[in-house]
Amino acid sequence: MENRQEFWPDGIQGAVSLTFDDGHETHIQNAIPTLDRHGLKGTFYINPGRGANWESLLPEWKKASVDGHEMGNHTCDHPCSCNFRFHDDYCLEKLSLDDIADTIDRATTAMDEAFPEQKGNRSYCYPCYQSHVGSGSNRQSYVPVVAQRFKVGRGGGERANNPDLIDLSYVWSWAVEDVSGQKLIDYVEKAVEQGQWAIICMHGIGGGHLAISTEALAEACDHLARHRDRIWTDTAIGVTDYIIDRRSELRIQAP
Ligand SMILES: [Zn+2]
Incomplete structure (x- = not known):
């Protein structure tokens, strides 16, 4: 496929997903009101x-889900490499594939109950962008565990996603910290110019860890809203559902 813009619906050059990790309270205070003001939907892991x-924020997540934002599965326990020293015993090099399946499936059970309107259609997000268990010659990818359960898993990576090439079980995202609204816009424009799917990974908004300012998010949202006739902003699962259908229509088999 020479021109990937042809992959998208008429007039659309490329897609964008705004994703927010770790259920931070600034997502409720600052991110969701900003998205809502611009008529955009985000994905919240x-x-x-x-x-x-958790208990006090849950009613807010439920409201956001009913309003059409995606609540994504980020596991119950957020396991990352032991090298972070978040937990001495519960960390990826010491876990098995069964341990990963357990923390993912418990999150799915809780989310199916909390967000019935999703009907189980949601994306996964790899904690710390990492997708392995074990170490050295015993290290294994847990991407297959995700692929068996989800249409799409969001990881990290250097580039935007080519819709005909990316492995949906590990799509790439740009993890931002302390960037300006203009930088976000530049990244999106470069991606859609090539017909790609840009996924932005955000943490704190206007506070919290790895934060960007609420003003930067608002500036990017303003641009996306004004150019919605050529830039398609949707949830990770919304764009994925389109990609799966379009690949099938065009008989594209991703490698
Ligand atoms: Zn996380």
Whole structure:
């Protein structure tokens, strides 16, 4: 496929997904109101049961889901490499594929109950962008565990996604910290110029860890809203559903 813009619906040059990790309270305070004001939908990767404020935030997540934002599965326990020293025993090099399946499936059970309107159609997000268990000659990819359960898993990576080439079980995202709205716009424009799917990974918005300012997000949202006739902004699962159908229509088999 020479011109990937032909992959998208008429007039659309490329797609964008705005994703927010870790169920941070600034997503409710700052990100969702900004998206709503611009008529845009985001994907929020949450960890059911994790953190002191899980119970108090849950009604807000439920409202966001009913309003059409995607609640994505980020596991219950957020396992990352032991090298982070988040937990001495519960970390990827010490876990098995069964351990990963367990923390993913418990999150799915909780989310099916909390967000019935999703009907189980949601994306996965790899904690810390990592997709392995074990180490050295015993290291294994857990991407197959995700592929058996989800249409799409969001990881990290250097580039935007080519819709005909990317492995949907591990799509790439640009993890931002302290960037301007103009930088976000530049990244999106470069991606859609090539007919790609740009996924932005954000953490704190206007506060919290790895934060960008609410003003930067608002500037990017303003651009996306004004150019919605040529840039398609949707949830990770929304864009994925389109990609799967379009690949089948065009008889594209991704490698
Ligand atoms: Zn995370």
